[in-house]
Amino acid sequence: MAKSVSNLEQTFLLALILAEILYFCGLLKVNMLENIAGLLDEVAQFKSTNKDEIEQFRLKFNGKKGVLSELFEAFKQIPNEHKKEAGQKINALKQAFQQKYDELKNATKTEVVSAEEDLTRPGFPLEYGSRHPISLVKNRIIDIFKSIGFAVADGPEIEDDWHNFTALNLPEYHPARDMQDTFFIEKDPDVLLRTHTSSVQIRYMEENEPPIRILAPGRVFRNEAISSRSHCIFHQIEGLYIDKNVSYADLKQTLQFFTLELFGKSKIRLRPSYFPFTEPSAEVDVYWGLNSETDYRITKGTGWLEIMGCGMVDPAVLQNVNINPDEFSGFAFGMGIERIVMLLHQMGDIRMFFENDKRMLEQFKSL
Missing domain, CATH: 1.20.58 (Methane Monooxygenase Hydroxylase; Chain G, domain 1)
Structure with missing residues (x-):
């Protein structure tokens, strides 16, 4: 128990x-x-x-x-x-x-x-890069025009027909369109690679009221054979000034200031020419001189060198962007940057700008 x-x-x-x-x-x-x-x-x-x-x-x-x-x-x-x-x-x-x-x-x-590691030993040499000569000259041109009140505007490289042609007084079937061999997009015939940066000016005028004072730098594309003097891709920089009482004298004075600042030469001449979006239109020559054998070669013995085109904005262009041509007037100008670089640095082949040859690019390190 x-x-x-x-x-x-x-x-x-x-x-x-x-x-x-x-x-x-x-x-x-x-x-x-x-x-x-x-x-x-x-x-x-x-x-x-x-x-x-x-x-x-x-x-x-x-x-x-x-x-x-x-x-x-x-x-x-x-x-x-x-x-x-x-x-x-x-x-x-x-x-x-x-x-x-x-x-x-x-x-x-x-x-x-x-x-x-021996910390007293010198370091490895560093490779310094450089800006491309096109960028150097483009920035120099922008700085010159900025000093007199121009601002920079940008736009798309793939454009429509209205901004690239029609609004610039180049309606469909206009014979002046043949002046610019164009890359069209096959799926949409109204879409193309812009042939000039004038399309940026149209876009800017559509969205802004005068006074307008802009630069439009950028790449453009034309269906041209590639050679030492031409390429299917190149760079332009165009200027536009719209305001009341803008005259041809204002255009000439602006271009004379630019050539003096960039080239150190103030003597220019304006030869009558034709552009659909300006009237009157002119080609601008700067007197390069005949001081050397190179001067004789690049000016073909005349001493004069063509650098850009210009003119007073056609009233039809102003009407297309809803700016009253009776109240406002203006001028426009445009130049190829590669051409300016080739003049400044005595380069004879435009293809060099697109080959990325380090031997050529290294020459611009000190600029």
Whole structure:
């Protein structure tokens, strides 16, 4: 027959179990603190310049199964009244380890550099790039006209018929369209690669009211045979000035200022010509002179050199963009940038601009 246990005996047994638990927790705390003290001492005394040893040191303390991970796991078993003290000790160990590890890594980096590299040796020569000659001259032209109030405008290279031809007084089947061999988009005959940057002027006038004073630089495309003097891709820069009482004299004075600033030559002449979007129209020549054999060659012995076309904006163009030609007038001009570059730097082949030959480009590093 089972022997019954009295209430007194039950109380005694519970007290004994509680005492054992408290003893175990206290022992756990004491052991943990002693263990941390030993680990702190180990961290302080560790020294090495070997990368492998330093990595093993890291894994021992901060690896997935390292010392710090085990301590944080054991920390969960510590009674709440002892957690503050134990947590402070664990954090102190973690900080001591991290500081030691960072010091060892930095020392190792310094040692590797000093051992393998001579910091007193000169560095490798650096290759300096340069702007393309077309960009150099384009920026120079823009700066000149900016100094007298012109702003820069931009537009798409893929245009529609209205902005590239019709609005510029070149309606469909106009014979003057034959002056510009055009790349049309096969899927849409109304879409084409722009043949001049005059299309930018149309877009700007549609969206802005006079006074207007802009430059329109950019690439243009014409279906021409490639040779030393022509290319199917080239760059233009065109100017437009619209305001009240703008005269032909204003145009000539503007162009004379430009040629003096760019070429250092002030003598120009305007020869009558034809452009559908200007009336009257003219070709602009600058007197280059005959001071050398090169001057004779590039001017064909005349001393005069053609640099651009210009004219007064045709009233029909103003009407197409809803500007009253009875109230406003203006002038426009345009030039090929490649031609200007070839004149300034005595280059005889336009194809050089598109071949990316480093021997040619390196000549412009100092500009």
